[in-house]
Amino acid sequence: MMANYAARRAALLAQMLPGSVAILATAPEVPRNSDCDYPYRHDSYFYYLSGFTEPDSAVALVAASATAPARTILFCRAKNTEREIWDGFRQGPEAARASFGFDSAFPIEELDVEMTRLLADSPAIYYALGGSLDAQVKVWRHNIRQKARSGVTAPAIAHDINDMLDAMRLLKDTEEQNLMRRAAAISSAAHVRAMRATRPGMHEYALEAELLYEFRRSGAQFPAYSSIVAGGDNACILHYSANNAVLQDGELVLIDAGCELDGYASDITRTYPVNGRFSGPQQALYELVLAAQQAALDMVRPGLPHSAIHEAAVQVLAQGMLDLGLLDRQKCGSVQDVVADKAYMPFYMHGTSHWLGMDVHDVGAYRDTGAPGKPWRALAPGMVLTVEPGIYVRPGAGVPEQFWHTGIRIEDDVLVTPQGHEVFSTAPKSVAEIEQLMSQD
Numbered sequence: 393m394m395a396n397y398a399a400r401r402a403a404l405l406a407q408m409l410p411g412s413v414a415i416l417a418t419a420p421e422v423p424r425n426s427d428c429d430y431p432y433r434h435d436s437y438f439y440y441l442s443g444f445t446e447p448d449s450a451v452a453l454v455a456a457s458a459t460a461p462a463r464t465i466l467f468c469r470a471k472n473t474e475r476e477i478w479d480g481f482r483q484g485p486e487a488a489r490a491s492f493g494f495d496s497a498f499p500i501e502e503l504d505v506e507m508t509r510l511l512a513d514s515p516a517i518y519y520a521l522g523g524s525l526d527a528q529v530k531v532w533r534h535n536i537r538q539k540a541r542s543g544v545t546a547p548a549i550a551h552d553i554n555d556m557l558d559a560m561r562l563l564k565d566t567e568e569q570n571l572m573r574r575a576a577a578i579s580s581a582a583h584v585r586a587m588r589a590t591r592p593g594m595h596e597y598a599l600e601a602e603l604l605y606e607f608r609r610s611g612a613q614f615p616a617y618s619s620i621v622a623g624g625d626n627a628c629i630l631h632y633s634a635n636n637a638v639l640q641d642g643e644l645v646l647i648d649a650g651c652e653l654d655g656y657a658s659d660i661t662r663t664y665p666v667n668g669r670f671s672g673p674q675q676a677l678y679e680l681v682l683a684a685q686q687a688a689l690d691m692v693r694p695g696l697p698h699s700a701i702h703e704a705a706v707q708v709l710a711q712g713m714l715d716l717g718l719l720d721r722q723k724c725g726s727v728q729d730v731v732a733d734k735a736y737m738p739f740y741m742h743g744t745s746h747w748l749g750m751d752v753h754d755v756g757a758y759r760d761t762g763a764p765g766k767p768w769r770a771l772a773p774g775m776v777l778t779v780e781p782g783i784y785v786r787p788g789a790g791v792p793e794q795f796w797h798t799g800i801r802i803e804d805d806v807l808v809t810p811q812g813h814e815v816f817s818t819a820p821k822s823v824a825e826i827e828q829l830m831s832q833d
């Protein structure tokens with residue numbers, strides 16, 4: 393387990409200039425209101441390199457030079473009997489150093505002194521440019537310049553460490569894949585639990601409670617993002633979060649919810665009838681989104697560009713919008729015209745896929761920005777992404793009334809494998825599976 397974090401530190405060190413220094417800090421604790429903080433969540437980059445979840449921590453890496461081997465250093469909270477009575481256990485530097493596999497460790501209060509020392513005569517510093525360390529880096533460089541008469545120099549080059557880490561984080565190792573598979577399994581069970589619990593007359597928040605219950609009882613620490621439980625036309629609000637309406641007989645409900653397990657996100661959407669049976673128009677729209685999702689999933693294999701996922705979904709959705717009369721053939725022309733003119737946008741206005749990892753919208757470039765024309769990245773084994781087409785129909789002139797007030801999205805979490813892909817999320821999604829599940833008491 394800890395070997396993974398050490399291997400990532402070694403991989404980063406191998407990319408750094410000899411003798412240069414990298415520094416990453418974790419996220420701050422954020423006050424919510426009097427004497428209360430928001431639930432604490434570590435910084436993803438910091439955790440990726442350390443596995444350490446306490447606040448007030450930082451990691452420094454010193455690359456090997458002609459005269460010294462590479463070094464890894466952890467800064468963290470000192471032991472404090474009084475604070476530990478109130479807030480809980482702290483590792484303290486010495487235990488943390490040993491448990492988390494660093495060469496040395498210091499109390500966080502010594503960060504400024506140590507960094508000023510480490511950066512003296514270092515050719516380059518790697519950190520999150522424009523982030524929370526900007527002001528401190530300025531102070532460390534100033535401290536070194538104060539000693540210019542003794543001949544020491546401050547780093548002449550600053551690199552954005554996140555560019556390097558984004559590329560590493562895009563490819564999930566086996567341990568990460570296993571965690572994400574488990575996170576998706578918990579979230580799938582939560583969706584099933586919510587489906588089973590759904591009855592007309594319930595509030596959306598009652599289903600949210602079912603989701604949270606399943607996440608937490610399964611050991612997931614948090615929802616990976618604010619759960620969306622959207623009945624009827626609330627599903628047409630893409631980031632709906634009020635979750636306080638009453639679910640009506642005859643409506644669909646859209647649930648977009650996923651847990652975070654040990655720092656890794658899942659992100660699943662299911663849409664189903666509140667009363668357990670799709671109406672004819674609901675089923676027509678639903679089957680269209682499901683077909684678009686299947687076409688998009690078929691594009692998830694190594695070597696294909698990430699853009700192929702969205703293009704496949706849009707092609708199917710555009711054809712369906714013409715067939716169902718959402719779009720007028722006289723006005724919009726052929727499916728190629730609909731795609732070229734983006735005439736589908738009033739009903740499908742978001743992308744079909746994003747990277748998934750520690751962050752629900754995970755880091756990693758979608759395009760190769762160093763190549764001419766900035767082509768889309770080719771998919772590669774170890775990437776994890778969502779596939780999430782939808783359709784959102786609000787009342788409008790020329791829009792068949794039978795489809796009004798309907799929002800549908802189907803979202804799964806998918807690993808790119810050497811052979812193609814593996815879908816992590818398993819909650820039912822065919823009309824038959826959903827109706828069967830909801831017919832059981």
Ligand code: GLY
Binds near residue numbers: 617648659746780803
């Ligand atoms: N739940 C956020 C998303 O689907 O991207």
Ligand code: MN
Binds near residue numbers: 778
């Ligand atoms: Mn998503």
Ligand code: MN
Binds near residue numbers: 648649659660661803
């Ligand atoms: Mn989602």
